[in-house]
Amino acid sequence: MRKRNSHDEVSLFLSAKMTQSTVNGWKGYVWALVGTIAFSSLYVFSKAGLNRVSLPQFGLYYFGMGFLINLVFILVSGKVPQLQGLSKPVIRLLILLGCIDLASNVTFFM
DSSP: OOOOOHHHHHHHHHHHHHHHHHHHHHHHHHHHHHHHHHHHHHHHHHHHHHTTSOHHHHHHHHHHHHHHHHHHHHHHHTOHHHHHTOOHHHHHHHHHHHHHHHHHHHHHHO
């Protein structure tokens, strides 16, 4: 059996590091694929759900669930103090973006 030298340890370290970076690189592609499938199927299942309830009731469920998921995330992650630090222009921009999102979803599902 041959003795290990410092060159072997360096090459072992580099190969482990390259393997880890390769895994991390692929992980990003996998998350992008999962996100694409999830967002594209969202509208298919939303249209199917819209066939069972009226548009206002669907909107309440759709935006209500989004609000609840975001609220739970903010509370669990402890980011509530960051909300108090938002400036008035940022709040106005968020309200404008919310209105645009609301209008685009209503026109899409009509």
